[in-house]
Amino acid sequence: xxxxxxxxxxxxxxxxxxxxxxxxxxxxxxxxxxxxxxxxxxxxxxxxxxxxxxxxxxxxxxxxxxxxxxxxxxxxxxxxxxxxxxxxxxxxxxxxxxxxxxxxxxxxxxxxxxxxxxxxxxxxxxxxxxxxxxxxxxxxxxxxxxxxxxxxxxxxxxxxxxxxxxxx
Amino acid sequence: xxxxxxxxxxxxxxxxxxxxxxxxxxxxxxxxxxxxxxxxxxxxxxxxxxxxxxxxxxxxxxxxxxxxxxxxxxxxxxxxxxxxxxxxx
Amino acid sequence: xxxxxxxxxxxxxxxxxxxxxxxxxxxxxxxxxxxxxxxxxxxxxxxxxxxxxxxxxxxxxxxxxxxxxxxxxxxxxxxxxxxxxxxxxxxxxxxxxxxxxxxxxxxxxxxxxxxxxxxxxxxxxxxxxxxxxxxxxxxxxxxxxxxxxxxxxxxxxxxxxxxxxxxxxxxxxxxxxxxxxxxxxxxxxxxxxxxxxxxxxxxxxxxxxxxxxxxxxxxxxxxxxxxxxxxxxxxxxxxxxxxxxxxxxxxxxxxxxxxxxxxxxxxxxxxxxxxxxxxxxxxxxxxxxxxxxxxxxxxxxxxxxxxxxxxxxxxxxxxxxxxxxxxxxxxxxxxxxxxxxxxxxxxxxxxxxxxxxxxxxxxxxxxxxxxxxxxxxxxxxxxxxxxxxxxxxxxxxxxxxxxxxxxxxxxxxxxxxxxxxxxxxxxxxxxxxxxxxxxxxxxxxxxxxxxxxxxxxxxxxxxxxxxxxxxxxxxxxxxxxxxxxxxxxxxxxxxxxxxxxxxxxxxxxxxxxxxxxxxxxxxxxxxxxxxxxxxxxxxxxxxxxxxxxxxxxxxxxxxxxxxxxxxxxxxxxxxxxxxxxxxxxxxxxxxxxxxxxxxxxxxxxxxxxxxxxxxxxxxxxxxxxxxxxxxxxxxxxx
Numbered sequence: 001x002x003x004x005x006x007x008x009x010x011x012x013x014x015x016x017x018x019x020x021x022x023x024x025x026x027x028x029x030x031x032x033x034x035x036x037x038x039x040x041x042x043x044x045x046x047x048x049x050x051x052x053x054x055x056x057x058x059x060x061x062x063x064x065x066x067x068x069x070x071x072x073x074x075x076x077x078x079x080x081x082x083x084x085x086x087x088x089x090x091x092x093x094x095x096x097x098x099x100x101x102x103x104x105x106x107x108x109x110x111x112x113x114x115x116x117x118x119x120x121x122x123x124x125x126x127x128x129x130x131x132x133x134x135x136x137x138x139x140x141x142x143x144x145x146x147x148x149x150x151x152x153x154x155x156x157x158x159x160x161x162x163x164x165x166x167x168x
Numbered sequence: 169x170x171x172x173x174x175x176x177x178x179x180x181x182x183x184x185x186x187x188x189x190x191x192x193x194x195x196x197x198x199x200x201x202x203x204x205x206x207x208x209x210x211x212x213x214x215x216x217x218x219x220x221x222x223x224x225x226x227x228x229x230x231x232x233x234x235x236x237x238x239x240x241x242x243x244x245x246x247x248x249x250x251x252x253x254x255x256x257x
Numbered sequence: 258x259x260x261x262x263x264x265x266x267x268x269x270x271x272x273x274x275x276x277x278x279x280x281x282x283x284x285x286x287x288x289x290x291x292x293x294x295x296x297x298x299x300x301x302x303x304x305x306x307x308x309x310x311x312x313x314x315x316x317x318x319x320x321x322x323x324x325x326x327x328x329x330x331x332x333x334x335x336x337x338x339x340x341x342x343x344x345x346x347x348x349x350x351x352x353x354x355x356x357x358x359x360x361x362x363x364x365x366x367x368x369x370x371x372x373x374x375x376x377x378x379x380x381x382x383x384x385x386x387x388x389x390x391x392x393x394x395x396x397x398x399x400x401x402x403x404x405x406x407x408x409x410x411x412x413x414x415x416x417x418x419x420x421x422x423x424x425x426x427x428x429x430x431x432x433x434x435x436x437x438x439x440x441x442x443x444x445x446x447x448x449x450x451x452x453x454x455x456x457x458x459x460x461x462x463x464x465x466x467x468x469x470x471x472x473x474x475x476x477x478x479x480x481x482x483x484x485x486x487x488x489x490x491x492x493x494x495x496x497x498x499x500x501x502x503x504x505x506x507x508x509x510x511x512x513x514x515x516x517x518x519x520x521x522x523x524x525x526x527x528x529x530x531x532x533x534x535x536x537x538x539x540x541x542x543x544x545x546x547x548x549x550x551x552x553x554x555x556x557x558x559x560x561x562x563x564x565x566x567x568x569x570x571x572x573x574x575x576x577x578x579x580x581x582x583x584x585x586x587x588x589x590x591x592x593x594x595x596x597x598x599x600x601x602x603x604x605x606x607x608x609x610x611x612x613x614x615x616x617x618x619x620x621x622x623x624x625x626x627x628x629x630x631x632x633x634x635x636x637x638x639x640x641x642x643x644x645x646x647x648x649x650x651x652x653x654x655x656x657x658x659x660x661x662x663x664x665x666x667x668x669x670x671x672x673x674x675x676x677x678x679x680x681x682x683x684x685x686x687x688x689x690x691x692x693x694x695x696x697x698x699x700x701x702x703x704x705x706x707x708x709x710x711x712x713x714x715x716x717x718x719x720x721x722x723x724x725x726x727x728x729x730x731x732x733x734x735x736x737x738x739x740x741x742x743x744x745x746x747x748x749x750x751x752x753x754x755x756x757x758x759x760x761x762x763x764x765x766x767x768x769x770x771x772x773x774x775x776x777x778x779x780x781x782x783x784x785x786x787x788x789x790x791x792x793x794x795x796x797x798x799x800x801x802x803x804x805x806x807x808x809x810x811x812x813x814x815x816x817x818x819x820x821x822x823x824x825x826x827x828x829x830x831x832x833x834x835x836x837x838x839x840x841x842x843x844x845x846x847x848x849x850x851x852x853x854x855x856x857x858x859x860x861x862x863x864x865x866x867x868x869x870x871x872x873x874x875x876x877x878x879x880x881x882x883x884x885x886x887x888x889x890x891x892x893x894x895x
Binding site for chain 2: 493497508513514534535723726739740741774777845848
């Protein structure tokens with residue numbers, strides 16, 4: 001995944017759609033734009049992203065395919081219609097028989113069967129939901145960068161605790 | 169002379185206070201007073217620029233457009249309110 | 258005809274029969290939502306109908322833009338004859354129901370008759386069922402919603418439900434959104450809860466998977482994209498809305514000296530800062546939430562971490578509740594208002610009417626007209642929040658003083674007598690709202706002319722807060738129109754705004770996107786009839802110009818007026834409590850002012866071409882709007 005024009009060839013790209021559950025408002029605009037982009041209709045039932053609200057206290061969570069490296073959906077598919085290429089898990093529409101094994105296998109519930117074709121659909125990282133999200137809660141990140149960012153923020157926290165040690 | 173200035177909504181986060189008293193030497197017009205306040209809090213300019221707008225400035229509860237605009241006189245004890253440009257309900 | 262589901266469900270709870278009506282019958286002339294509602298109501302219900310009888314009709318409708326990507330297309334509309342006022346009634350709420358009803362295959366549900374036993378309607382993918390609700394009768398709105406979802410096994414169901422207040426036929430009861438994305442959005446005014454209660458209809462539940470198609474997808478989305486840019490670049494919608502919602506109005510109206518306090522006796526509240534939007538953000542706000550397709554995210558979600566209500570996590574109050582259940586009753590602490598809001602939503606009581614009747618009782622107590630002994634020992638001093646919470650409960654269960662107050666302030670004052678009518682703040686039987694009339698003339702004209710009674714949403718002329726004097730001259734004939742104390746131009750301003758509000762309520766769109774939360778009138782013009790006519794045309798394939806769209810708004814307003822005229826309403830009812838006409842405030846930003854109503858009303862009737870003496874729409878106007886069937890029924894003057 002090219003993040004800000006930086007291509008790190010020595011790392012396997014691991015793009016991931018992430019949401020900030022404090023920013024997400026549960027407005028479901030991502031679902032509207034997803035079904036519009038892929039099917040030219042407005043229909044959360046046909047969207048490849050789900051939105052869930054937990055109460056007390058409220059968190060809103062948008063979930064989409066995580067493009068797992070060792071994808072359970074791909075392993076479960078009886079006709080080998082699911083494969084991983086360029087960091088993304090893809091369903092081959094021609095091969096898919098709509099059996100639903102991948103839906104059962106996915107631990108996140110990110111696979112669903114399209115109400116019209118009956119075939120499996122998942123997020124293809126087109127990025128439109130990110131572009132449209134009203135509170136800017138969605139991002140496509142490289143999972144490796146997420147880790148690096150956490151390394152730095154943890155280090156910064158520690159630095160504040162032990163100023164003398166860092167200064168010397 | 170003393171005047172009280174109130175900051176509403178996100179304006180109070182820029183100034184880090186809900187209101188404050190300004191101690192001024194002479195009577196002044198509202199235009200220069202607003203400039204004085206903006207000089208103190210430069211980020212307020214995008215909310216209360218009388219020349220560019222939109223802005224809502226109240227002098228004793230009345231919008232200055234319906235007094236003498238930026239030439240409205242400010243006197244001792246007056247209350248000025250700076251609002252984010254927005255309507256009522 | 259795209260974007261619409263194409264059919265309306267009609268259900269008779271007495272005969273248990275269903276039928277479908279083709280939406281085409283209403284689409285071109287009335288659009289949907291409120292427009293569809295008034296036409297159906299006018300045709301089915303009249304002066305002979307008792308609002309609690311099986312002959313009253315409840316219409317639950319979304320709009321043509323519901324379920325599309327048009328920003329803020331989240332609103333559901335309820336139309337009925339009001340048991341509170343005895344005239345035209347409606348209420349409107351956000352949430353996620355409207356889109357879901359469209360996905361379930363319906364543009365509206367028309368409920369007739371009465372069920373013998375408690376029931377709920379379950380509408381899903383073209384199918385409708387009447388289901389037994391005995392297990393939920395007696396539950397709060399939230400509890401009923403959770404249980405229904407569990408029993409149906411539908412975690413994504415959208416529900417509008419009544420609480421115990423509606424079941425008990427309390428006249429100020431509300432209809433609340435629950436179910437998935439529970440937000441407690443309230444379709445609160447006019448006693449819709451009691452209409453559902455009288456039909457023994459506990460809830461309307463919907464879930465659907467049908468897609469919504471628009472006529473020209475690329476052009477439609479381009480219009481949407483343009484609107485999103487406008488919303489992002491305006492500080493009102495981009496900043497104030499997500500940061501505060503309408504709660505910024507507490508200090509804003511306070512600075513204007515028009516924050517309703519102590520039953521409309523004062524325009525300034527001593528504890529204004531403690532109940533302000535800024536305070537909510539600092540002490541209680543957990544996150545902002547949004548209705549379906551919302552770009553403003555003005556809903557508040559709050560958490561209370563200390564004090565007597567520690568542990569509460571849920572919906573935070575918007576401005577009307579902050580004022581009516583706060584400053585109006587003297588309550589100067591936010592956590593108590595949050596709790597009052599929760600109780601009112603749980604029992605299903607309108608917080609505006611509820612706050613008004615409690616304030617009324619407190620003023621009677623202040624003046625010695627009601628004594629402590631008479632009200633079962635209740636301490637009705639201003640600011641006693643425990644009394645407020647107790648009274649909300651009493652209202653819901655028709656106990657003690659609550660039994661009288663729950664009838665609404667007009668009827669309560671008639672029951673109590675003793676000259677208490679002077680302190681009952683209502684117009685046409687609907688209680689007044691959180692912005693004092695003495696501080697905003699345009700809003701006040703809107704309160705007076707609104708068809709359901711005292712109503713800030715009938716016109717919502719924010720122009721008098723943000724408009725420039727030049728714009729007042731250009732659009733409404735007078736610079737005064739932009740001045741909140743002005744008189745000239747207000748009639749024309751309110752006429753224009755009313756038509757815009759009628760359109761928004763009929764398209765299913767949220768006012769905060771298209772007209773409220775604006776820094777400039779330019780934005781309101783752009784997103785008003787202009788944008789909405791293009792969105793409607795590109796979505797449905799039915800071409801409507803901005804002026805044609807406005808005409809439909811005018812038609813709706815005139816038909817609503819005709820309904821009320823048929824019920825006996827005339828100019829004499831377009832009035833205000835004496836307090837606003839005779840008692841100026843002594844201090845604050847609106848001190849020394851009273852409302853000069855009659856000239857504004859004259860200008861309004863003239864702009865509308867209604868008879869100036871009676872306020873009845875003239876023949877010529879009705880014929881112009883295609884409302885010929887109305888002319889004889891209301892004996893329209895020439």
